[in-house]
Amino acid sequence: MSTPTLEKSAASAESEAPAHLITVTFRVRRFNPEISDQATWQDFQLEIDPKERVLDGLHKIKWDHDGTLTFRRSCAHGICGSDAMRINGKNRLACKTLIKDINPSKPITVEPIKGLTVLKDLVVDMxxxxxxxxxxxxxxxxxxxxxxxxxxxxxxxxxxxxxxxxxxxxxxxxxxxxxxxxxxxxxxxxxxxxxxxxxxxxxxxxxxxxxxxxxxxxxxxxxxxxxxxxxxxxxxxxxxxxxxxxxxxxxxxxx
Missing domain, CATH: 1.10.1060.10 (Alpha-helical ferredoxin)
Structure with missing residues (x-):
């Protein structure tokens, strides 16, 4: 006996609308010793779900905007500790920091942690x-x-x-x-x-x-x-x- 197939109604399909996206500015501190001995700030505008993480935003920048952006990450679940950076002036893990929790109405500043030599962009000598x-x-x-x-x-x-x-x-x-x-x-x-x-x-x-x-x-x-x-x-x-x-x-x- 054949198994009946249930088709989604139009109303049901409409209720599954995509997540609400907002426009966020990521202000990233860039440094490449092969180009200049001075660090600079670069802005990126992203369409992103506020429930996503800063790490997701950095991935979007690297994959869709500028592949030269350099940062460390591994497990992306707050266990490896490799993606520590200064976000809005405070040390945080990028994989544990939600966009909605850091006032996305203003530029989100991302820079390397302090006290250690910067090798490139957000990567420091550990x-x-x-x-x-x-x-x-x-x-x-x-x-x-x-x-x-x-x-x-x-x-x-x-x-x-x-x-x-x-x-x-x-x-x-x-x-x-x-x-x-x-x-x-x-x-x-x-x-x-x-x-x-x-x-x-x-x-x-x-x-x-x-x-x-x-x-x-x-x-x-x-x-x-x-x-x-x-x-x-x-x-x-x-x-x-x-x-x-x-x-x-x-x-x-x-x-």
Whole structure:
């Protein structure tokens, strides 16, 4: 027996109208060292759904307007952290920022994060950032023989450093820090957050070593507690609190 086919009525088809589009101006900071040593601003006008993201707008520019526009992105779901940039003067992830949430009636400014050398357009040199991350030894360090079973940990012990496990290394916190802007030798909030994650891990045995690394003149004592880092974190990590806990551990040697 044949299966009846249901056809959409005209009224139903009309109800499925395309999403409402608005005209938005993207004002992007452009820099190409092969052309000029000066950065410039360039405007692009887009027809876009306000529920789309800034990353979608950048894709439209690159695919439909100017293929030379350069920026980083990967997962597009706020996990990889590669598309951190300054949007309307604030560090954000382009893939998590909706057009409707940043006043699309005015030009949306997009520029690279601060404190790191710009390589081209919105792409910065992340090597100093990752070197600071490597310097705090962001991995579990234990002594003695390798265990024959999983290292167990209580829920309470795990909760002690749970917040700082959320870091996605986007550099939004570090590149929002005034101290880092003025002195690139400062470890920066992200490195301290990742040190915190292991210093307070009950399974780790190198807490003292990490604390001595952060006790350096370019370590935690450079923090001025401006809370820029906490405000900038797209994962909601209490960055300033973590830095204060590392400072307290340095003073009390309790962690």
């Amino acid at each position: 090597e100093p950032f990752f070197q600071a991350y490597r310097d705090v030894m962001p991995f579990l360090i234990t002594k003695g023989n390798e265990p024959t079973r999983e290292r167990l940990q209580s829920a309470e012990d795990r909760e002690r450093f749970d917040d700082t496990t959320k870091c996605i290394l986007c550099a939004a916190c570090t590149s929002s820090c005034p101290v880092f802007w003025n002195d690139g030798q400062y470890f920066g909030p992200a490195a301290i957050v990742n040190a915190h994650r292991f210093i307070f891990d009950s399974r780790d045995e190198a807490g003292e070593q990490r604390l001595e690394i952060l006790n350096d003149k370019d370590g935690v004592w450079r923090c001025r507690t401006t809370f820029n880092c906490t405000d900038a974190c797209p994962r909601g990590i209490e960055v300033t609190k973590a830095i204060q806990e590392v400072k307290r551990a340095l003073i009390t040697r309790r962690f």
